[in-house]
Amino acid sequence: MVDLGDVVLDDPVGESLRGRHAHLARRLGRAATYLPGVATFSTVSTDPDPAEWADLAQLLGRGELADMFSSPAVPPPDWEPVFVLEGRQMVWSGGGEAGTGVVELGADSVPEMLDLVARTRPGPFWPRTRELGAYLGVRENGVLVAMAGERLRPPGWTEISTVCTAPEARGRGHAARLVRALAARVTARDERPFLHVAEANTQAIALYERLGFKTRKHVTFRGFRIP
Incomplete structure (x- = not known):
């Protein structure tokens, strides 16, 4: 219901x-x-x-x-x-602890963010996308190896998006840490986190389910060329 x-x-x-x-x-x-x-x-x-x-x-x-x-x-x-x-739309149902060991990414981090997105292809991200909300990252030896941020913001909700980790840094829990940190920020504002994920990305779906997200509905993403 x-x-x-x-x-x-x-x-x-x-x-x-x-x-x-x-x-x-x-x-x-x-x-x-x-x-x-x-x-x-x-x-x-x-x-x-x-x-x-x-x-x-x-x-x-x-x-x-x-x-x-x-x-x-x-x-x-x-x-x-x-x-x-x-794809599917998933909503956070609660649970879990706030993520730690993350840093805020400002305007000076945009070149690094664009490079990471180009290497990992988590979805659309442009030079001004970070203006949609807060973006957090994980650095190893000063290098940005993982990030996630806030995107769509309908009333009472904030979408978590652009969750990505560099290939050489996977398997260390960075994605979970970032999603937890963002979820904690969103709920601290008395809002609820939600997200979208491609149906074929079963690994990400499993991660989000472990972090307390549940499927709300299945969706189809579409794009068209204007004549």
């Missing part, structure tokens, strides 16, 4: 852009997307009409990617599918 408090998770991009990420939004009519360099996610209403899709196309530009995240809305037939990825 779905809690009334988690209905906002059905449209996490839209809820974030209308709320705590409004200062990072570009908007035209009811269509909205993030500023360049922050994130590529876009949103439309639950039942968009052709004019709303036209607004999103104008907002993004010809030939650009409309990253619809988990929105089930069906775009115009001439919008070319670019990717489809099956």
Whole structure:
């Protein structure tokens, strides 16, 4: 049974852009997307009409990617599918201790963060993505080897994202440490953590389940090329 408090998770991009990420939004009519360099996610209403899709196309530009995240809305037939990825949305159910041995990553850490993302490919991360929320890392001998951060922020919730560890530093519990540390920060604000994970990433799903996350629903991530 779905809690009334988690209905906002059905449209996490839209809820974030209308709320705590409004200062990072570009908007035209009811269509909205993030500023360049922050994130590529876009949103439309639950039942968009052709004019709303036209607004999103104008907002993004010809030939650009409309990253619809988990929105089930069906775009115009001439919008070319670019990717489809099956995934799941998981919510934290409590438990566990706060992670230790992590450091806060500021603007001066962006080059290292981009390098780590390029090596591990945890999902989209851009030069300004860290503006979405707090990002934490683990350093070994001064080198950034693992990180995770806060991304979408619908009311009452914060998404944990970009969980990644360099190949040479895996198996040392860094991902668990970072997720626990972020979960502790989120709950200290009287919010609940949630996250998204690719269905094929069974190892990550198992880790998140051990850390107290439970599957809320299965989702499909989709992107389209604007003609």
